[in-house]
Amino acid sequence: MAIDPADGMVNASLLVKRFSGRNPVEYLMLDGTQPTLASIAENNGKLLASHWQDGRLRSSRRPEFLRELTAVGIIRQTPGTVDGHKAAAPGVPGNGVRDFAPGLWLHHDLAAGLARWAECRGESWKPSPLAEFVKQALAEHAGGKAPSQKGAPESAAEAFAGLVNATTLQNLRAMDQILIEGGLSFSERQQTLHARLEQKAQQRGKV
Known part of the structure; x- marks a missing residue:
């Protein structure tokens, strides 16, 4: 969705x-x-x-x-x-x-x-x-959106809050920060994080 x-x-x-x-x-x-x-x-x-x-x-x-x-x-x-x-x-x-x-x-x-x-x-x-x-x-x-500080980019990871566990959300936030530093837009970051979750799910399915 x-x-x-x-x-x-x-x-x-x-x-x-x-x-x-x-x-x-x-x-x-x-x-x-x-x-x-x-x-x-x-x-x-x-x-x-x-x-x-x-x-x-x-x-x-x-x-x-x-x-x-x-x-x-x-x-x-x-x-x-x-x-x-x-x-x-x-x-x-x-x-x-x-x-x-x-x-x-x-x-x-x-x-x-x-x-x-x-x-x-x-x-x-x-x-x-x-x-x-x-x-x-x-x-x-x-x-569920946390208020962002003035001038700070909106966190793309928060879109997955409530859908993943706390550890996974923390990892997504860390990855999102790397993507922010890489200059990606919000939508690009959100899509990249979503793809990462799908990749992890596929890997678990192969175990």
Whole structure:
């Protein structure tokens, strides 16, 4: 799961990637999603046109509807291959990291609902472990950030707090400091740390 540290948006394309045939745009088109879209737009100080409540109109004018969702800050599209590969930054060892940037990003208030829709195939009565995980990750992202000192770079390691044990988190912080000194951006550091965790998990699986 990828969360943008700047605005809290979630990469919807990455979130539903393992569910064959599930397109996050279809979730945005549902009648049941419209009240949430309207609420997010209002909270952003904007309003969705009332005619979008008509499902037939949304279907026939889908590109226009999606452009309006983009304009009011509900979604954004980043071109590229979803969950593709990004070459390592100069001076950083390894073959690179997974690229979490490309895909359709959506407002965090939609993420858990999207996860439930994708995992449960629209049958909302079914339990959704993925939706619960998304809720937990978003809560930790929103409330688990330690205030950084003025002028100090934001710690990319804190994005994994609550997901790893204390020893692993300490190691991630140390690695993050090395990456900071190497001049990497926050997103590059976060992706490198995530790749490191995946590498460790794969190594444990081979033991």
